[in-house]
Amino acid sequence: MQLLQAKQASKTYQLDPVSNRIVGIVDRLEAVKQAVYKILQTERFEHTIYGSDYGSELSSVIGKSDTYVRVELNRRIQEALMQDDRLQ
Numbered sequence: 586m587q588l589l590q591a592k593q594a595s596k597t598y599q600l601d602p603v604s605n606r607i608v609g610i611v612d613r614l615e616a617v618k619q620a621v622y623k624i625l626q627t628e629r630f631e632h633t634i635y636g637s638d639y640g641s642e643l644s645s646v647i648g649k650s651d652t653y654v655r656v657e658l659n660r661r662i663q664e665a666l667m668q669d670d671r672l673q
Contacts, residue, residue: 595671617671624665641665 597616599609600623611619629640642661646654666672 617669620669620671621666624669625662629665638668 595616596610596612597619598607599611599615600606600619601608602622624639625641625643627635627640628644629635629642630637631640642665643658646657646661649657
């Protein structure tokens with residue numbers, strides 16, 4: 586997978602994943618890093634608050650063969666991240 590780069594920066598709330606609280610504001614690369622973390626931590630179709638194009642479908646590969654998992658994880662991660670227009 587190619588290195589992903591931000592197209593444009595955007596301010597957003599900074600989330601603390603340990604305390605599950607908003608702890609400030611982030612911008613630029615830190616905002617993109619947080620978006621990637623959130624996308625990969627959110628299972629697609631699991632939360633009605635998010636649209637059907639948000640999140641990843643990673644949990645359904647558990648228990649599958651190593652070859653299948655390698656190919657599918659690569660594809661699913663790329664697909665999930667491409668939904669954010671700041672990533673290419």
